[in-house]
Amino acid sequence: MKPIKMALLLSSSIALAGQGALAQGDYSKFGIKEDLPGTCSYANIDKKDYSGKTLNIITHAIPVMGEPTALHAKQFSELTGAKVNVVHVPFGDLFQRIMIPFQTGQNAYDVMFYGSLWIGDLNPFLEPVPEFYRNSTGMKDVTPNYIGVASWGDQMVQYPVDGDRHYLKYRTDVFDNPELQAKYKEATGKDLKVPATWEEYNEVAAFFTDWDWDGDGEKNYGSAEVVKRDDLMFSAFISRVAPFAKHPDVKGGFFFDLETMEPLVNTPGWVRGLELFVEAQKTFPPGGNNFGLGDEIFSFGGGQTLMSYSWDDAYIQAMQTDSRIRDKVAAAPLPGSYEVWNRKTGKWDKFDEPNRAPYITWGWTSAVSKNSEVKDVAFDFLCFFSNEANTLHDLQIGRFGVNPYRKSHFTLDLWQGKLGWSEKSAQTYIDTLSGMDLSKNRVFDLRVPGVNQFMSALAVGVSEALAGQKTPQEALDGVAEQWRAIVDRIGKERVREAYAKVVALEDNLQ
């Protein structure tokens, strides 16, 4: 019996029957080079028979995360005989699409792909990952950062499928260019080097703004950042604030003081970060202060700007084979600061080496619903989704948005060997990413109930400061005021209990 390819009933619903038609061990027709051994390898999943069962999946829009979901759903369906329905939703509406059925007790989706920062809201509705999968070969390879991101206290409720973080991306054809180095030295009296602090970042960006430094006839600019208010801007802002406000020796909270649950968002470290953010606007391309993530990717990835920082997308876009600036980019840790606000002493502490505080930004994760009637199928799907062969395949396709999150991903062989990146582009990428795993001064997202409320209040305040409607201090005072109100509404103890789990990660207690 050969697989019957049905005229698909829905854009992305996949219903395929057919098992046993596959030659033992040859799964290359699925677009992978070869099946790799592992708990949920093609061969192992092939043995399962889920015909008659239906799996409903909600995921992000195509292509980022949405395309690999649809692809592996189709494969899973062919291998096991299960019927798999997939719906794709833009990021801005993903939360409500998941939350409305949960809160009204409707069993709508078995598997969800979403932003890991929502764990504080969603955890009551998620099925913990069973031991079998926690001991799977794939899971054993996941780096501690992403095990932490997937856990709620000591329970793992999210299934890691992606690794995310913010880091600095820059153009090597500028930073390594002797002519431009000389020009920079002449104008500023300083050596041109990759910025180690946010002050330097702004300085370098300002110099390289509004003139054509790559000789393509179009003007170039210094910095592209995600600034559009409701389009993930809060993440960019946290990246900019972290080194000023996350003191390596002060424990007990970055967003709040865990003891009193007082917001720290208007303390001097945060204000300093916002001041520099406001200043940096001069170095944005035209329209840059309304850039969403997509614009940032086009701007840096398309060669318009010198530097950028956010998720991997812009870097991967720049490294596409048909890109104009392939191999002309490199990665570095986010800039830091020589001065860090110490909220315990109420003073700025000076550092000899810039303080760095890697922001382990939320990224894509997946989970199984507690209400699901096919949890075994659901977990097998996620395990299959992230099996060795599939992960290797997905990492190599930029638009999939699957980024390194396992120890085996941080090898030069993969990036330089398999993908043909230049050594510098590949080496700086691996070093930057794996370096973040070693840091003892990390910042995680505010993974508490109502995280969207906190972040949208933050984004509005920052946006008002950027637009010049308020000074940075006024704007952040306003945010702190709103945060207090939100904490009061949710209940102080409830927020504290959740926030304690985040602080435990940050303070390396886990």
Add this chain to the structure above:
Amino acid sequence: MYRDKYFFLLPGLVVLIAIIIFPLLFTIRVSFSSWDVFQPGLDYIGGRNFARVFEDTRFWESLLRLSVLSVSSVLLQYVIGFALALAVWREIRFRRFFRVLFLVPMMTTPVVMSVIWRTIFHESLGPANDILQAIGLGTVPWLSTGTAAFISVLIVEVWQWTPFMFLLLLAGLVSLPREPYLAAAIDGAGPIRTFLQVTFPLMAPITIGAIIIRLIEASKIMETVYVMTSGGPGTATETSSYYIYIRGLRDFQIGYSAALSLTYLVIMIVSLTIIAKVLARMLLPREG
């Protein structure tokens, strides 16, 4: 025999009430609860949500912004729509072509067209600035300064909904009686006097209806703002419905957003009634 009248009214009324009664009552009930992302379900917290609405300056600012936006966009649509309708009313070349063309924007999906417009207004990659530069006018910060972003949203609204006015007014013009025009011609009235004394008064009832309906629809403006500016820069383009959307579905403050919506509903009903009365007094001939 006049029992028949219920045969006409009741089916529609009953169906509408049947569909809408539960959502409406439910919304009222929810507005007195603290239903939130961390607290699903219906408790009772009295009028606390409404007290919060009154202190919520962001909501009242958004309402003010909304009134400026909807009134100015509807007026522009009315003036342009009327002018276009007059232009293609009588026999002219390519009349059918113009008439069909002028209807098209209304047929497009707002959420999709907003994405297209956003690319048009893209300050370095879009054609708007490219063309302005080509004719030597310099660039405009379309979406990144408050005033310009407001105007960009206005332009898109006018593009999308002028056809609605155009259609209503053209259909009205086509059905005007001939006699008053003959009378005016005999009086020797020029085109401007004819318009002021004949056309405009005859079109008054349809003007009122069209403006009210457009105001209702324009007040729900949401996709354009969401896609083009997401309310920014700062809060420069945040309108009430977008704000309610943020509170309701982004923040998931269900109870509070219900209170916001009901407040909004009452304000809209009151102000629309007043606007309709004022328009009627201004435009309709006094009776008796």
Add this chain to the structure above:
Amino acid sequence: MRTFYLAIKYLALLLWSSFIVFPFLWALSTSFKDANAITSGATYIPWLQFKPSSQGWASLFSDGSTGINIVDPYINSAIVTISASVISIALGTLAAYGLSRFEFRAGFVKNSDITFFFISQRIMPPIVLAIPFFLMLKTLGLLDTVYGLILVYVALLLPIAVWVMIDFFGNIPRELDELAMIDGCRPIGAFFRVILPNSVPGLVVAGMFCLIFGWNDFFFAFTLTFTKVQLLPVAIVSLNSSVTPWWSLSAFALISVAPLVLIAFLVENFLSKGSLAGAIR
């Protein structure tokens, strides 16, 4: 003087026409671009200014994982929109006729209040109705079905039908009804035999508005379905990832407009024949 006036008039019409057409031309050009073509600044003419790519159009008709298949959402959208429009117009026409010909009174409620009640249904921001509608359809077992969507769309479209038809019937002389009733018809008979056949233009306009608003509604189609039923606007936003794919959205914008442009032709046809006279007043 007269030629000058005419020149101004044509110039204005031409200007407005280009304003209307421009986004479509831009979308047409963009639909053949790829990321490289887009990031090199604004360009307009394929081959001459950029290398055309078919990925935008291909993504709309792929059945695999790389895009969406818009055929089924197209059909779903048509089913939901047309059914809801037909129901709304049937109910709305009856109600409008009743309101324009008879007096209703219940306490302080008069005809104009009932009319306003109908129209006021459109004032409520849709956002807030999402959860109640969700719960209602859940109880009825109609979530993620076309029937559930039709039900909700009727509530959205009925007010439009009532509004258009009330104005329309207001313009049909009452003598027509009376003549029919003298012939021995009861009001119901008079309505079906005499009034309805004379109402086609009004029905066309009401139908057009219902189709437009139904076809373009995004919000309810989005919230009240899960994985089985997708409508056109929902299908297209499933391509709106963190990287906005200018190309496929452009292709989609063009293709989703197509059926409604046909309606524009139809309506214009009625206008030109003058048979729309009094359709909206």
